[in-house]
Amino acid sequence: MLAEPDRTPYDVNFWLLGFRVRIHPLFWLGTVLLGASTLDLGLLYLVIWVGVVLVSITVHELGHAVAFRRFGSDSHIVLWMFGGLAVPSSGISGRGRRILVSLAGPLAGFILCGVVYASHLATDWGSPRNGLPTAYLYLWLVFVNLYWGIFNLLPVYPLDGGQVSRELCEGKWRGRGVVTSLKISIGTAATVAIYSLACEMERRSRNNIFEFLPDWFPRGSLYTALLFGLLAYQSYQLLQFHSRGYYYEAPDDRVPWEK
Ligand SMILES: [Zn+2]
Structure with missing residues (x-):
């Protein structure tokens, strides 16, 4: 990827x-x-x-x-x-x-x-x-x-947070961890995409939907909606691939005291 x-x-x-x-x-x-x-x-x-x-x-x-x-x-x-x-x-x-x-x-x-x-x-x-x-x-x-x-x-593939999420999930659930991290990735990316779309609508309609959020909180745009929508879809495709049984076998690289 x-x-x-x-x-x-x-x-x-x-x-x-x-x-x-x-x-x-x-x-x-x-x-x-x-x-x-x-x-x-x-x-x-x-x-x-x-x-x-x-x-x-x-x-x-x-x-x-x-x-x-x-x-x-x-x-x-x-x-x-x-x-x-x-x-x-x-x-x-x-x-x-x-x-x-x-x-x-x-x-x-x-x-x-x-x-x-x-x-x-x-x-x-x-x-x-x-x-x-x-x-x-x-x-x-x-x-x-x-x-x-x-x-x-953010724990979204292939961002840095997605790599960290995958490593943490694989550390906990071994070969199945990648599937869990992909589900986290889809959920997070879809949430950001929907939030971004709502921000874009707020901007166009001039309704203050997110008035309760502080000023420094990042607002989404049409661009972030498209980007994270695409990333959610990409993760979904990867999940289909892994769910069909093509499991990625994580190498056993636990430190000695974990084994
Ligand atoms: Zn990076």
Whole structure:
């Protein structure tokens, strides 16, 4: 499901902290489409948006890559249409280690968010007084790293939280664990999709359905409704596959005192 996209002549390749990074051309398309509404403010804002997404996703993937390296596996980073991938050259043994690798991506984003926020508190650099472009740069850096990190931790395949959920379920129920984690994935993704749809309807009808929610609570949009609807369907297909008896036999990698 998380297969790496093929190489193209339009890839941008570079090295970062000893990791090979490849930017697939669809990364630019996906990011521009996602931030198309920033064009209302001007072309400069679209450029800032693309820069924020580029830095944020690279930092997230670097979190995974550093964790892979810590556990003895080399990896390379690919950015494409639907975010990024850190592709390891070898598997990681040990459930706890694999969970840490999954958590390392969102954690790196939260750290970047914290650094941006702390530097703003110290110097007030993100204030609109320093110009609207700077203010948006600050807001988007905080928004993307905080909220995308939180969304990524939802127990939905193939997000990082979905990987953690699968590891935890397999640790508890062995081979059947994957089916349980897929059911959790379908339930969560469907709930987010329905909530997002309701948020979109609220916005269009100007009824305050979610008035009771605090302002900081993330609101959904048509985009998140489609995204999570698709993820729910993908998990459903995987569940059909696994329920037909093609069980994934989890390797017995429990630590000695668990056996
Ligand atoms: Zn990740």
